[in-house]
Amino acid sequence: MATVVRMPEVLAGASEAAIQSWLVTPGQSIGVGEPLAEVETEKAVVEYAAETEGVVLELLVSEGQPVAVGEPIAIIGAADEATRVREEPGPADGSQQRAPEPETAPDPEPSPLADAPDLLPSERGGHRAAERRFASPIVRRLARERGIDLALLTGTGPDGRIVRRDLEATAAGQGAAASETRTPTGSPKQPAPSPAVQAGPGGPPAAFVDLPLSGMRRAIARRLTESKTTIPHFYVVADCRVDGLLDLRRQLNAFDEVHISVNDLVVKAAAGALMDVPEANVAWAGTAVRRFATADVAMAVAVPNGLVTPVLRGVESMSLTQVSAAAADLVARAKAGRLKQHELEGGSFAISNLGMYGVKEFSAIINPPQAGILAVGAVAQRPVVDDGALGVGSVMTVTLSADHRVIDGAVAARWTAAFVQRIEEPLRLLL
């Protein structure tokens, strides 16, 4: 008896996903638990293992093609079985394949944004229908013309309807960037986009190329727009003297088996600061301020064509070498597209480090549901003044972006001070 394999709901709330790559070929035998495909969603690339034993009879979707959750993607059966099974109408209920890991089930805690009034109450567990987002007709029209994804907007009209003012607010802010990088797809005045270089009518080739959006790019665009337009960011900047830190790192790295990065030290210092100032270890939960007991720190990791933010959990109780090893593992798997869904969820705080590019300082956008993100610049030798004497020291500038709904200015300042202290007294990082 052949089995229809359906697109798994690998990600809470995701209504579609794509096979990034098939790990099997038709005719190949496969056992339970053996990898079948890599599935790419907005957030992650997940390895999907077979839950049925048999021979791969047919692969129904090609790589990169978005497929709705529950749609058939492959057929597994006995070697001699015909594939007419694909003609059978498939129920999208009990036979639907589940995600490979229980950890990828919906986040047990609703995300802060899920409580925003524009969203319909979402069902917990089980299959969730794609969220209906109400938008007024003019908003739909303008979004179509300007190529704005309504999923990026938050509705402030009656019952959360997205109204013209929401669109204008986006256009005035971050949405402008989105509209520049997108080509209108619904406007009759514009030719349909294609990856090829566009040629104007009768004119020279247009100086741009339209690249199709990946799921990750859509997620980045949606989440960051949502963040920047709904979270009141405020910023605290500090310079850290890191001569001692660099010295400690040199000593530690003298041991063969360890390789501690500045970033590892920064992560550890941030976790320590979250313990020092628990008022900063929080998240906006819509109807409450959620305070965390552990320091779960996300790291922004640049990957080809985007970035992901895997979370290191319980950093406060990890040794520096454990932090270093875990971080290295996450970065390696992030770059290889091998992160698990649960590794991308949660966290109260994030580190974004562009120091390796020589950036002096920058401000980062909070990655919800987290309430803070630390933008870390490059370590550089700068003039410093010690006890009235001008000298040269290694300095690193950090910028905290905080969610002002849950982190007051004084709290942010105290957190920053605690962080600077831990960086500047690095031995405490080893405790």
Added chain:
Amino acid sequence: MPKHERLEAAVPWVRLESTPEDWRAADPALLGGMLAELHLIRAFEETVLELAGEGLVHGPAHSSIGQEGGAVGSIIGLRSSDGVNGSHRGHHQFLAKALTHVTGGDLDLSALVTGDVDRVLQRTLAEILGLAQGFCAGRGGSMHLQWLEAGALGTNAIVGGGVPMGAGNSYAQRQSGTTDLTVSYFGDGAVNIGSVLETMNLAAAWTLPFVFFIENNLYAVSTTVAEATGEHRLSGRGPGFGIPSWRVDGMDPLAVHLAMTEVGDRIRGGGGPAVVEAEVYRFFHQNGPYHGSAFGYRAKTEEAEWRARDPLERVGSEMLGLGLIGEAEIASVRTQAVEAMREVADRLTEPDPDAAGKRRIRPELWPDPEFVDVGIRGDGSELAGGRFLEPLDDEGPKDSGRFVDFVAGVMDRRMAEDPRIIVLGEDVHRLNGGTNGATKGLAKAYPGRVLGTPISENAFAGLAGGVALDGRFRPVVEFMYPDFLWVAADQVFNQIGKARHMFGGVNPVPLVLRTKVAMGSGYGSQHLMDPAGIFSTSPGWRIVAPSTAADYIGLMNTALALDDPVLVIEHVDLYALPEEAPAGDLDYRLPIGRAAVRREGADVTVLSYLSMVRHALEAVQQTGVDAEVIDLRWLDRASIDWDTIGESVRKTNAVLIVEQGALGTSYGGWLADEVQRRFFDWLDQPVLRVTGGEASPSISKVLERAAIARTEEVVRGLEEAVRRMGGR
């Protein structure tokens, strides 16, 4: 014991019978003409029944077989410029008028069917079949036959409904200085309906050259005259109104002719209206090819007695007796008529290829379905050459005065310039310009053209409709309160509103109806409606609702220049307001379909009219909402300014429709519907509306205020619109 003095009606009421002397004295050509028309109509009606029996007549076919004598006897002596109209059973009257028009009533019995006669027969049958070549392009059918050139004003499917319009035609005839008259035909069933009785009163009061011709065929469908009324001699209605009345045997065409000759002499001499009751009998049931006895409401013996008095037989036998004609010649008349109708029917039908032995309408003769809405109203081309002025753009010197003084002023100006204009309504000629001064000075300045009417809105509205259809005059009707539209509803909507389209879409109906919204005046539930909503359901009407005196001048001038019925809505709140208008200029017009943007704004489009425009502007000022306030000016579907509305909605993406009156009869419903369909993709929120309450306003001052919308309600509407704009 009280003393009794027997009173006599002031006018005669007689029964007229022909004598052998009369037959001998009759002009043989007249008798021959009667015989010819009777046979043509009979053959025609037989053909209609035959086609109806084959299912080729869509809708009812009310046969006049048996009743031809009354129509032919009364019409054959009329001029083409005399008018006739009739009811649902009108084929015989229409044909008699049309045939008399093309032959002068003088037909050659040996060559009955001339080209003109043939054309009349074919176009009439085509109309009854609903074909494009019919007199009304197939729109009218059996019950709406009109050929104005022949003086056939249009038959009517509303019992008694054509009578006020007929009286209007007679008014126009007399007012034009002619000695023409109009005959309105109706049955025994119609004699008890308001339109007829109100018109009897009005025609007598105004001494109109008008004949109420009752075809008393004894049955209103199956209800007998004796069941329906206490005075079954229906001409007895006339004397009570001061109308001399005749009763005559309608099966005797000569007797009818003699009665009509007496009536005509009296009327053309200025003696005023008459009632003629012709006793007739329809040989068949109300409609279709069956005898009445088949339905059990009358006896076969009764039918046989009446059939023995067939008017065709009567004229034939009298002529035979007088030696004016031979048996063979009579048979030839019959044969010619039957043959002519067979040919006419053959031209309009063909063998049905799908059903052997059956006929069908020749498919190419149907009207084009695209014709369905053509000619509901005029195209406004009659305004060409007029001078338009937009008061918003006028920077010249101004005259000041009360709004109502400009109302009377512009009418005074138009009446001075245009002798066709007449004004009629209750008390418009007295009280120094009617109840509000809107016709001030007109009665004195234009004697005979400002007519105070009896309290019978249905009759005087319908009379004005008849005047308008005639075209020689332009009536301006006033309803003292808008709610009286219900009293006059048949004439206002069934007749005036539909007349142009129903009869083929070409005949203009230039009529202005003025009325005033009186919400706030304490007149209570039956006087305080806004008529805009109800009139907007009647597509023949154009509607204007000026909010300023300067607009009133321009809109009234356009209304009086248009060939369509136009409702001009006024408001008591506006009458006393001090207003300004271009100095010394009462002649400019405002174009159809141009609204006025009273305030530009970006956040919400307020659509309003009449007094509510000012309330809307006040509310905008109080709330500080950046609203764009559009004064619609023109309210009907055909004349509303979609360009201005559309431009505004595309800018604001929000619409608030503001009116004052009760929800049920309110205007904005259709507009909201149309706005959301036209501009759906431009809307950021549902179309909002400000209206009065559900119930009609009460007399109690507090309850009246609670029932209507003013500035405070518009404020709430604006706040609601803002709430729905979102943003935090």
